[in-house]
Amino acid sequence: MRHVLFRLEKDRYALPLDAVREVVVAPERYTRVPHAGPAVKGVMTLRGRVVPVVDLAKLLGLGGEPGTVGKVVLLEFSRRDLGLFVSDVEGIEPIEKVGPQPRPSRLVRGLTRVGALAVTVLDLEGLDSAVAASFGNR
Amino acid sequence: MAAQWDTSRYLSLFVSEATEHLDALGKELVRLEGGVTGEAIDSLFRHAHSVKGMAGSMGFEATTSLGHRLEDLLDRVRSAPNRFDRAIADLVLQAVDALSSHVKAAAAGAPFPDASAVIAQLEGVTRSLRPGATPLPFSAPPAPPLVESSPSTEPAQPPRWLVTLRVATHSAQPGVRGFLAYKRLSSLGNLFRCEPPLDEVKSGKMPGNTFSVELESTEPEAVVQKTVSQVADVELVSLTRVTTPPPTPSAPTEEKAAEADPRVVGQEPSRTIRVRTELLDEFLDLAGELLLATAGVREVGRSLHEELRGQLNESVDRLHGLVRGLHDKVMEARMTPVSVITDRLPRAARDIARRRGREIELIISGSEVLLDRAIVDELNDPVLHLLRNAIDHGVEPPEERRMRGKPPRGTVKLSVRRASDRVLFEVEDDGRGMDVERLKAVAVERGLITADQARDLSEKEALLLSAAPGLSTASSVTDISGRGVGMDAVKRAVEAVGGTLEISSRRGQGTTFRLSLPLTVAMVNLLLVAVGDDVYGLPIAKVAGVVETSRAALSRSQDVPVLQFGASVVPARELAAVLEVPGRPHDVTVPSPFVVVDTDEGRVALAVDALLGQEEVVLKALARPLDQVRGLAGVTVLGSGRPVFILDVTRLEAPVRAAAVGDA
Known part of the structure; x- marks a missing residue:
């Protein structure tokens, strides 16, 4: 299955291409969302649509400076729009075999290799529920 | 092929x-x-x-x-x-x-x-059923029907009166007096041909302070006279019998009457076509986008030279008016009678009652009320579920009802009515009612609330526990209401379209579920306010007023800062704290605006950093995951392209959690 490959700082991650609608340059500012968790950057407008954007590094619990320069990977699955803020997008690669998780996490499906690079493949459903929690679900 | x-x-x-x-x-x-x-x-x-x-x-x-x-x-x-x-x-x-x-x-x-x-x-x-069998002469007397039937053919036309009234010249509010008289007359029968039209009467535009209306009523002349005499400052000028139709020359207003009544025979029935509902959705989206685009053009004009800007704004105003008109028409086309839902209910009620061994009379009223199609679509399941609940859990089996001295046949009333800009949907049964204490006990047992919280709940709040996920007071899990969508799904569906659910119940006497729904989903008039770097929209309909005062000037009541508003005092809170967003640093001695809003728990004054003005916008519903955020009614995009959240002020969080002014 083809995956979109992207970077958070130096580490590489991948998501199924089917779930990605497009990639855009991250806006300079966002509209803040009330009650939202720290991983939520806010909402942006894209051609009249209001799209929530989440800082993927923070969602994964990674440290590091909250960057402002980067890309937004727009996902479209289960009829909802969601933007993931990432450092950069590197391309599209076929990924078939995914190895086990390095440590248990709902957000990660497992590890794989693309050429010489180690890539973490993310789990869409786990991502979705973590995002919902960031927006104050219950 | x-x-x-x-x-x-x-x-x-x-x-x-x-x-x-x-x-x-x-x-x-x-x-x-x-x-x-x-x-x-x-x-x-x-x-x-x-x-x-x-x-x-x-x-x-x-x-x-x-x-x-x-x-x-x-x-x-x-x-x-x-x-x-x-x-x-x-x-x-x-x-x-x-x-x-x-x-x-x-x-x-x-x-x-x-x-x-x-x-x-x-x-x-x-x-x-062979036709050989001797067919008995058909004579079954029509028993009272299960549902309100179509209007029966009226025997004879009641007499019609031309009533001419004069409002006293010294009356302070002639319009109100005239309207009152009109309302009184309407209680006697049907009114036609108000001259001048009622709207003008209401605003006091009556030549010679006089207006006339035709009353179709079976009441005797004396009752009409007495009814009018009960309204202060209104005097009956004349009361004449009119023959209708056709209008005869004996009626003084016959010329006007002949042309005015839209009900004259020979009129073509209005012609209709079928339109795919998706097409209507697309129309609405496009009309909404047009409104936003118009606002965008106006925004561009701000950077223009003053003279040019004036010309541009004039055109934009005209454009905006046209687009608004288009939008209204699209909304109108989407209005659907709730009969789309209610027409199926008698059949459903019968099936459920039959299966559960109940005897039910279902009385439906107001099915002609119109609602936006999107809302009607979302209501189908919740209303059916409320009906099931009423029959299955509300109404007792016939033997039990007899024992309790009730008629064996239970009554379920479903009424729909307009109340200003809302539509109220009520499902009322005369069954056993809900057990508030038991609800609380189960909620505590399941760990939804603590025993302390249970004690503090009002009855209204406790009844709403039945809409919490995973709670049902039915002692047995029945094949009808025990599974599938529960009350929590009803509540969620109703709130998703901007409505609210309310339950009232009396032990042994019955339960009423009340859905209050918005008429349409789309336009909302906002007061835009600034909090920190952000802009939020407060629905004008919920804004009671704005007061400029400094935080230092607030008084305190039971350690909560309160604002004097009119004759009453209202608790004051920082909107930034309520929303958990950063506000601007403030000097407590400098006046800042407090917006007084009506919440479900009464009035609250919200301190904001600045008022930015009023704007009519297209409300967009929130999709996942934004719909999970507390206190948001929707979102809109301003002409500048900036998204702005619209706050659901009726459901601001409980005062306990939000920091009061000065504590932030």
């Missing part, structure tokens, strides 16, 4: 029309149980015939054959209406269900379910 293509093209039309006929069949059938009339049986026959015909033209043989057998049976019943009984009604319902399952299969492109058993039964019963 061409024929194949043609059929698929008409499939959706077949599905929608056949479904309508089958719904109507179900409805008529239930009505028949309240009293057999030849006319109702005719109507059953016609609907069955239509379904058969449509299925035939689509080439659905199994459906056609089923429809044909049903038609045969109904034809027999038509000539022997006295033989129509519950068993036949059940069989007809079975056939209707089988036909519906065919229609659904056709819609999904699935194979048709087998209907041979129903067909065999239909044939058997049809044979037993």
Whole structure:
């Protein structure tokens, strides 16, 4: 299955291409969302649509400076729009075999290799529920 | 090949029309149980015939054959209406269900379910109703119908009076007085041809302080005179008998009357066409986008030279007016009578009552009320669920009712009415009512709330526990209400369209579920406020007023800062703290705006950093995950392209959690 490959700082991650609608340059500012968790950057407008954007590094619990320069990977699955803020997008690669998780996490499906690079493949459903929690679900 | 293509093209039309006929069949059938009339049986026959015909033209043989057998049976019943009984009604319902399952299969492109058993039964019963049997003269007296039936033909026209009234010149509010008199008269009968029109009377525009109206009433002259005399400052000038129709020259206003009444005969019935509902959705989206785009043009104009800007704004105003008009028309086209939902209920009520061994009278009123299609669509399941609840958990079995001294037949009332910009949907039963203490106990047991919280709950709040996920007071899990969507789904669905759910209940006397729904989903008038770097929209309808004062000038009551507002005091809170967003640093001695809003828990004053003005916007519903955020009603995009959240001030979080002014 083809995956979109992207970077958070130096580490590489991948998501199924089917779930990605497009990639855009991250806006300079966002509209803040009330009650939202720290991983939520806010909402942006894209051609009249209001799209929530989440800082993927923070969602994964990674440290590091909250960057402002980067890309937004727009996902479209289960009829909802969601933007993931990432450092950069590197391309599209076929990924078939995914190895086990390095440590248990709902957000990660497992590890794989693309050429010489180690890539973490993310789990869409786990991502979705973590995002919902960031927006104050219950 | 061409024929194949043609059929698929008409499939959706077949599905929608056949479904309508089958719904109507179900409805008529239930009505028949309240009293057999030849006319109702005719109507059953016609609907069955239509379904058969449509299925035939689509080439659905199994459906056609089923429809044909049903038609045969109904034809027999038509000539022997006295033989129509519950068993036949059940069989007809079975056939209707089988036909519906065919229609659904056709819609999904699935194979048709087998209907041979129903067909065999239909044939058997049809044979037993041979025309050889002596048909008794049809004389069954029509019993009170289960549902409010269509208006009966009125025996004779009540007399019509031309009432001319004068409002005293010294009256402070002649419009109000005139309107009061009008309202009083309307209690006596039907009013026609108000001259000048009622709107002008209301605003006091009456030549010579006089207005006239025609009253159709069976009340005697003296009662009319007395009714008018009860309104202060209003005097009856004349009361003349009018003959209608046609208007005779004896009536002083005959010239106007002849042309004014829209109800004159010979008028063409309004013509309608069918439109795909998705198309209406697209229209609304486009009209909404047009409004936003217009605002965008105005925004660009701000950077123009003043003279040019004036010209541009004039054009934009005109454009905005036109687009607004278009938007209104699209909204109007989307308005759907709630009968779309309620028409199916008698049949459903009958089925549920039958299965649960209950006797039910379902009284439906107000099904002509109009609501936005999107809301009507979302209401179908919740309303059906409330009905199930009422019959299954509300109304007791007949024996139990007798023991309690109630009539064995339970009453479920479903009423729909307009109340200003809301539509109220009420489902009321006269059953056993809800057990508030038991609800609380179960909620505590399941760990939803603590015992302390349970003690502090008001009755209204406690009743709403039944809408918390995973709670049901039914002692047994029944096959009807115990599974599938629960009250939590009802609450969620209602809130998703901007409505609210309220429950009131009295032990042993019944329960009322009240849904308060917005008329439409789209336009909202906002007060824009700044909090920190952000802008939020507060619905003007919920804003009671704005007060400029410094935080230091607030007084305190029970350690909570309060703002003097009119004759009352309201608790004051920082909007930034309520929303958990950063606000601007403030100097407590410098005045800042407090917006007083109406929440579900009373009035609250919200301190904001600045008022940015008023704007009418298109409200966009929030999609996942934004719909999970507390206190948001929707979002809109301003002309500048900036998204702005619209706050649901009625449900600002409880005062305990939000920091009071000064504590932030």
